[in-house]
Amino acid sequence: MAVMKKKGNKGLPPISTASLPDVIFMILFFFMVSTTMRDQELLVRYKLPEATEVQKLEKKSLASYIHIGQPSLAMQAQFGTAPKIQLNDSYRTTKDILDFIAAERDKLNEADRASMTVVLKADANTKMGIVTEVKQELRRANALKISYAASKSLGY
Amino acid sequence: MADIAFLLLIFFLVATTMNVDTGLVRVLPPMPPENQKQEDIKVKERNLFLVLVSGSGNIMVGTPNNQEFTDLRQIKDRTKEFILNPMDDENLPEKTEKEIELADGSKWVYPESQGVVSLQTTLETDYQTYIMVQNELTRAFNEVRDEVSMQKFGKKFSELEKADRDAVSKAVPLKISEAEPRNIKK
Numbered sequence: 287m288a289v290m291k292k293k294g295n296k297g298l299p300p301i302s303t304a305s306l307p308d309v310i311f312m313i314l315f316f317f318m319v320s321t322t323m324r325d326q327e328l329l330v331r332y333k334l335p336e337a338t339e340v341q342k343l344e345k346k347s348l349a350s351y352i353h354i355g356q357p358s359l360a361m362q363a364q365f366g367t368a369p370k371i372q373l374n375d376s377y378r379t380t381k382d383i384l385d386f387i388a389a390e391r392d393k394l395n396e397a398d399r400a401s402m403t404v405v406l407k408a409d410a411n412t413k414m415g416i417v418t419e420v421k422q423e424l425r426r427a428n429a430l431k432i433s434y435a436a437s438k439s440l441g442y
Numbered sequence: 443m444a445d446i447a448f449l450l451l452i453f454f455l456v457a458t459t460m461n462v463d464t465g466l467v468r469v470l471p472p473m474p475p476e477n478q479k480q481e482d483i484k485v486k487e488r489n490l491f492l493v494l495v496s497g498s499g500n501i502m503v504g505t506p507n508n509q510e511f512t513d514l515r516q517i518k519d520r521t522k523e524f525i526l527n528p529m530d531d532e533n534l535p536e537k538t539e540k541e542i543e544l545a546d547g548s549k550w551v552y553p554e555s556q557g558v559v560s561l562q563t564t565l566e567t568d569y570q571t572y573i574m575v576q577n578e579l580t581r582a583f584n585e586v587r588d589e590v591s592m593q594k595f596g597k598k599f600s601e602l603e604k605a606d607r608d609a610v611s612k613a614v615p616l617k618i619s620e621a622e623p624r625n626i627k628k
Contacts, residue, residue, distance in 0.1 A: 303444070306444040307443040307444040307446075307447050310444055310447035310448055310451055311447050313451055314447055314450050314451040314454060317451065317454045317455060317458065318454055320460060321454065321458035321459060321460045322458055322459060322460075323457060323458055323459075324457055324458060324459045335569060335570040335573040335574070336570075336573075336574075337465075337466055337573055337574070337576070337577035337580075338577055338581065339466065339577050339580040339581050339584055340464035340465055340466060341464065341465065341466070341467050342462060342463070342464055343462070343463040343464070343465065346463065349463065403467075405463060405465060406465075408569050409569065410568070410569055410570035410573075411568060411569065411570065412568075412569040413565060413566055413567065413568065413569070414563045414564065414565060414566070414567040414568070414569060414572055415565035415566070417569055417572070418563075418565070421470060421620075422473075424470060425470050425471065425472065425473040426473050428472065428473070430469050430470040430471075430472060431467070431469055431470075432467075432468055432469075432470060433463075433465035433466065433467045433468070434465050434466045434468065434573055434576065435463060435464070435465040436464065436465050436466055436573055436577075437464065438464055
């Protein structure tokens with residue numbers, strides 16, 4: 287009987303936290319491997335169009351991004367809701383695309399320059415007028431490989 | 443120890459993104475030199491397949507003289523029929539024999555279609571509609587490529603080796619021409 291009583295007094299032993307760092311490190315390494323650094327802050331809001339035949343971007347380091355969409359909520363007081371083009375970290379017009387492409391091209395190795403891809407991230411509700419202007423400007427800048435960013439959907 | 447790990451974990455959660463960029467890859471035509479006179483490239487009527495997308499999202503397809511309204515879902519089959527021209531119809535594109543060098547050094551003669559898909563939009567067309575049409579056109583080309591590689595190599599296009607894939611891409615080139623949108627004001 288005395289033995290039983292002693293056992294009851296002890297209660298549930300606390301869970302050992304000795305392995306907690308290991309678990310957290312495991313999650314940490316998972317995130318380090320599977321994510322990429324956020325390179326720029328978005329000033330426009332967009333919902334990408336959907337498509338089924340999308341291809342993955344081959345190399346992220348060779349991609350330059352052009353964002354098109356409504357200014358983000360914080361910026362709408364200042365800039366309104368008309369669609370804007372974002373290059374790097376500021377709003378720009380189509381005239382700046384030539385310089386932007388030249389600067390992006392300079393960042394790359396000479397061997398990689400031919401395979402530079404411009405990723406057009408435009409809101410699904412943008413009108414083609416602005417997209418076409420950007421495309422014409424890209425042709426002028428001789429950045430011919432482009433990718434229309436779209437999220438994968440399952441079809442109709 | 444766990445605190446440090448937590449700190450690092452939270453840093454990575456905040457500072458990184460996970461999304462993979464996917465999209466429709468296209469190659470734009472190079473800009474013609476400014477001093478050069480713009481000459482319209484003449485394409486035979488039977489070799490041209492017009493896809494017109496209006497500002498309200500209506501789609502018309504057909505030859506330059508004979509277009510009809512169509513549904514998004516029909517574009518793929520119409521385009522496939524146009525590229526393949528299975529019955530050698532006189533109103534569908536002509537084919538020319540093209541010699542393609544394969545990885546093992548042998549030659550492969552394939553009747554390449556001379557057809558060009560011409561996609562035209564207006565300034566008011568929604569980007570979403572445009573992408574959906576582009577998607578259907580890509581799907582048509584992808585299915586044709588799949589069929590051709592099935593016949594030639596017995597595998598799907600995406601499962602081929604790179605050299606074979608290039609050969610099939612040469613046999614079925616992605617010929618989508620994009621005219622500047624109509625009523626452009628400049």
